[in-house]
Amino acid sequence: MVRTLRCVALAGVAAACGEQGTDVASSSQIAVAFETKRIGKRLWVTLTTEPGIALSMATCNNDVEWNCGMQFGGPIAWVDVAGPAATGGGGHEARADDRGKAVFELSDVFGNHWLEVTATESRAGNSAGRVTRHKLRFTVDPPKQIDISIDDATPDPGGAPRLEPCYGAFEGGEDFEPVPICTTSLQLGKDFTVGLAIKAESGKSITIGERAFDFKDGAVEARIDLKPAMATLVLSALSSRDRLLEFPVNLELASGTRKGTISLGRTGVNEFLLRVVKGPVLFPNEPPAVGTQASALVISEVGGEWKYFGNDVPLASLDLIAIIDSRLRRGRSCSYKATDGSHERKTVKPAARDLISTIYDRRTGKQLARRAYPAKMPGCDEWITADDTGGYAQVDEQEVVDWIETFVAK
Numbered sequence: 228m229v230r231t232l233r234c235v236a237l238a239g240v241a242a243a244c245g246e247q248g249t250d251v252a253s254s255s256q257i258a259v260a261f262e263t264k265r266i267g268k269r270l271w272v273t274l275t276t277e278p279g280i281a282l283s284m285a286t287c288n289n290d291v292e293w294n295c296g297m298q299f300g301g302p303i304a305w306v307d308v309a310g311p312a313a314t315g316g317g318g319h320e321a322r323a324d325d326r327g328k329a330v331f332e333l334s335d336v337f338g339n340h341w342l343e344v345t346a347t348e349s350r351a352g353n354s355a356g357r358v359t360r361h362k363l364r365f366t367v368d369p370p371k372q373i374d375i376s377i378d379d380a381t382p383d384p385g386g387a388p389r390l391e392p393c394y395g396a397f398e399g400g401e402d403f404e405p406v407p408i409c410t411t412s413l414q415l416g417k418d419f420t421v422g423l424a425i426k427a428e429s430g431k432s433i434t435i436g437e438r439a440f441d442f443k444d445g446a447v448e449a450r451i452d453l454k455p456a457m458a459t460l461v462l463s464a465l466s467s468r469d470r471l472l473e474f475p476v477n478l479e480l481a482s483g484t485r486k487g488t489i490s491l492g493r494t495g496v497n498e499f500l501l502r503v504v505k506g507p508v509l510f511p512n513e514p515p516a517v518g519t520q521a522s523a524l525v526i527s528e529v530g531g532e533w534k535y536f537g538n539d540v541p542l543a544s545l546d547l548i549a550i551i552d553s554r555l556r557r558g559r560s561c562s563y564k565a566t567d568g569s570h571e572r573k574t575v576k577p578a579a580r581d582l583i584s585t586i587y588d589r590r591t592g593k594q595l596a597r598r599a600y601p602a603k604m605p606g607c608d609e610w611i612t613a614d615d616t617g618g619y620a621q622v623d624e625q626e627v628v629d630w631i632e633t634f635v636a637k
Contacts, residue, residue: 257346257359270333274344278327281347283320339366374429375406375478380422380448381414389414390421391492394470397478397485408476408487419499421491422450429481435489436474453495458510458543460496462524462535471496496542500526503548504585506592510543515590520636523547523586525628534628537635547595549586549631555619556581561607577610578619579603584627586634596634600627 257280262273274282321329342363348356395408413421425433430442433449436456440449456472464471470490478485502508507515522537522545537546558577565571579602586596600622 255357257348257357259344259346259359259361261342261363272331272333272342274323274329274331276323276327276329276346277348278323278325279349280323280327281320281349282323282329283345283347284331285319285343375425375427377409377426378424379411379413380424380450381416381420387415387417388494388498390494393421393489393491395476395487395489397476397487406485406487408489413491415495415498416450418452419454419495420450420452421495422448424448427478427480431479431481433479434475434477451489453491454499454510457496457499458541460542461539462522462542462545463539465493465496465524465533465535469493497526500524500542500548500589501550503587503589503592504550508548508589508592513543513590515592517588517591520546520634523549523631523635525549525551525631527551527624528553536632545589547586547634548589549584549634551624551627552583552585554581554583555579556602556604558604558610559607561611563607563611575610577605577607579605580619580621582622582624582627584631586631598627598630 257276259282260275262275264271264273272284274284276282319331321331323329344361344363346357346359346361348358350356389412392412393409397406397408409423413423415421423435424446425442425448426446427442428445430445430447432439432441433447434440435449435451438449438451440447451474453472456474460471469492471493472491472495474489476487476489478487500508509515520537522540523535524542524545524547525534525536526548527533528551538544556579558579560574560576562572562574565573581602582600584598584600585594587594602620602622605620
């Protein structure tokens, strides 16, 4: 057996030294080159050799001379990036493609390790070909963590809602793990902004959306105005997307730039549009002028659903806002005798839920129309024999929606 010491510098990994050996003459060795790319906890290893060579890989974190524990069920997975054909031996085996490349992914491989690669030549008639084993010793440092904390910076203004939990993360990189930006609910300010209190010891600045904020003594309070982002939302997106508002984030640290996103749900948008009951709902730099009636958005407080009619326009071009609300009514008391054998006299009150629809001009806040849809109150006999006496009679909401649609210009 011929063994030669070889040292290889891996990208994103400390310099690595190892041994390679073969059971045949040195002139018959199958050469294998290594390239790596690290993303957070993952290490992608690209092996380059002769086309069609079968490659298998194993790792171990000790100094066993050969046969590194054969941890094929462990952290190794073959990745079909360059297009090699799998050999059928599992995720630790692949056959080099016509460029001589095969890619493997190693996860959670940190510290000192051996990387053992066996290259096997296949000959006609399945006869034994050349076999070369390559062994590489390498060290991988754990990915760096961003020293950052982000909290809600808005005091409770009293009665204002909290938004659904915001989501977002800084992307992972060659030496960095993905890091959550926020996973909690944020208090909605009266001016329809949300605030983030950010601490990062090496922070220089952070840009959220189009606004930049500079750190001072490792801290900054960043306020996000939701209205410009709301203005660009088209009506069809309101019902098809749960995370309506997205903001790109760039964090400048002494060590470099981290990119990410923040996304928010529909509560902030809903609360902003419902302000029409008190007056105009205007976006930045929009005058309170009377518009057309070419588009309408229906906000149902009953089912929590949004529907639109007319042109599929951004919210900043929306003409009408229609709100469907409800009111519970109770009927007169109904007395009956229990049928459970007690013959006890009992009393219930039938209930009905009426719907009320009000249509507003968004830009002026003017109420254009209002109509109530009373539900038919059930009689005592009908209510007492109903399957669900704890429910209520109700109106078909589609009847209300059809009426709202008549206000939209055809």
